[in-house]
Amino acid sequence: MDAPLVVTLQLDAAGQARFDALRAAHFPPGRNHLAAHVTMFHALPGAQLPAVLEDVRRTAVREPFAVAVPGLRFLGRGVAYELASEELLRVRAELAAAWRPWLTAQDAQRWKPHVTVQNKVDPALARALHAELSAAPLPPAVTGTGLALWRYLGGPWEPVVAVPFEAPDPRPTV
Structure with a gap:
């Protein structure tokens, strides 16, 4: 169970379906092992699963939030839709601060959210x-609905858990 862990943002069903359709139409079929996704962290240590899971659950205590789709990014050998959301950047910063000792060079660099x-x-x-x-209109804004945790298995990903964003219970605890 030491496979690296991947953390992604979950999107609302309509937004996910739009990006999945684009990915299915344009990603090389032999390499398309995953649904469209917004990778927040690429390779956290699998041995830290309990701590990562605790941090994901703690960070998911918030309302779902809008994520704009402001443009396209040319990747040289591909294309991605850029994403923009102050709340999304806050979520990522909270997790990055908690996981700073474990971040790879890729995960420690400035993050530019996108869907490839x-x-x-x-x-x-x-x-x-x-x-x-x-030349086509940009897709409408999507909603960030939660965080998903995966194990990276050298190509395919194995789901570990999906944690929806949920506001804290406003009732006082007794």
């Missing part, structure tokens, strides 16, 4: 898709 809909294709194909999607 194409990757690992010839650059000309990626440029063509970027031009096509740039």
Whole structure:
């Protein structure tokens, strides 16, 4: 159980379906092992699962929040939709602070939230898709609905838990 852990943002059903459809249409089928996703952390130590799970649950005590889709990003060999949300950045910063000793160089760098809909294709194909999607209206804002924790298994991911965002109970504890 020492497989690295991945943390993603969960999206509302309509937003997830839109990004899944784009990914299914444009990601190389032999490499498309996952649904569309917003990776927040790529490789936390699997041995820290209890602490990671506790932090994910604690951080999920908040209302779901809007996430804008302000533009496209050309990845060289793919295309992604950029995401923007102050609350999403706060969630990520809270978790990064808790996990600072465990962060890889990739996870410690400045985070630019996105959903990749194409990757690992010839650059000309990626440029063509970027031009096509740039000519179309951007998808509407989505809602961040929770956090998901996964085990990275060298390609596919194994789900560990999905934790929905839920506001704290306003009733006093007795």
